[in-house]
Amino acid sequence: MKTIGTVRALDERRGAVRVEDVYDTGIDDLWQACTTPQRLGRWIAQVTGELHEGGLIHAVFTSTWSGPARIEVCEAPRHLLLTTEPGGEDESQLEAWLTAEGSQTKLVVEERGLPLGSLHFYGAGWQVHLEDLARLLTTDGPVHPDGWTAQTPAPTWKARWTELTSVYQNLPVN
Helix, strand or coil: CCCEEEEEECCCCEEEEEEEEEECCCHHHHHHHHHCHHHHCCCCEEEEECCCCCCEEEEEECCCCEEEEEEEEEECCCEEEEEECCCCCCCEEEEEEEEEECCEEEEEEEEEEEEHHHHHHHHHHHHHHHHHHHHHHHHCCCCCCCCCCCCCCCHHHHHHHHHHHHHHHCCCEC
16 A cells, blocks of 8 residues: 555645555445544544434544534445534535555545645655555554544654655745
8 A cells, every 4th residue: 555645636625634554455445544533533533423414423533633523424335524613713625535446446535625834744644544544444553553632642643644744845836
């Protein structure tokens, strides 16, 4: 597996990050890993709330991002769209598409509406999240056994994010 990330400007203030990878699992299993609170809590975020289209959830990510999101679209097992911090100044959209490729599944994640000057931080973060997902699918145990909070990132997540930040900083913003 090789995570591929890109960054692009949406306008003079906001941009988008897109990452994708192919996983050695079926589409239904990958969908469950990306939408079930118990499995999400093993690799990316602690999620609570109304887990249905139109529902509001609250998430605490391994990166320390913490906040509300509204589930805009939930079309199992292929498409998920969330609005994070709905109605707020930092509102953004997080979208995921899953596509079966034989016995494997391609996952594409895009987050839009991010501050243009910070795209490299988000790109590095999303690449680490997708790498963590690959580890989850291999072990099905917790990827970050030391845990995380809204104030303290998962230590292994932060170490890898720090490594990748300069890589994303050097990417062209299209």
